[in-house]
Amino acid sequence: MIKAETPPPSTRAGVRVGPWELREVIGVGGMGEVWSATRGDGMYEGRAAVKLLRLAHDRSGIAGLLNARFAREGELLARLTHPHIAQLLDAGVTAEDTRYLVLEFVQGQRIDHWCDARRLSVKARLRLLLQVCEAGAFAHANLIVHRDL
Known part of the structure; x- marks a missing residue:
């Protein structure tokens, strides 16, 4: 235990x-x-x-x-x-x-709440997602896996 x-x-x-x-x-x-x-x-x-x-x-x-x-x-x-x-x-x-x-x-706040509060378009949400992906790819290239994404 x-x-x-x-x-x-x-x-x-x-x-x-x-x-x-x-x-x-x-x-x-x-x-x-x-x-x-x-x-x-x-x-x-x-x-x-x-x-x-x-x-x-x-x-x-x-x-x-x-x-x-x-x-x-x-x-x-x-x-x-x-x-x-x-x-x-x-x-x-x-x-x-x-x-x-x-x-x-x-x-900050959760990204979905932030997007909803600003009524972001799908295109704008995808631009944000690309930034998240860039950070994740950078971490992966440095041997880090973020299990909470």
Whole structure:
């Protein structure tokens, strides 16, 4: 059985992860959570997105594989520079042995909601989809597969 070593998201607001202070949950997935965060030391202005790996240890070894995959994700993201891919800003491991990645915060909403709100034509939607495909192709060329697209 895999054991979560971190508190539920609702109790983490205000907690520090490295130099980053967690503000609010902006996403939850199978492997972890994404929080909006800020730095209080003046080294980075504005918000960032902190991705926390939820699972740290288990007896079956699955968590070890997830930790390795998450660490590899950070290594690969550090090499990517593309206008449609959020930049990796920082990465580390908390005192509680929870891995984290800090990425550029991109304010937005789901692409289908954005398109619907603007009543975009099919042609305009396809132009947006091409930008998504360009970013995906760039990531694939750098040995990254995004499983959530």
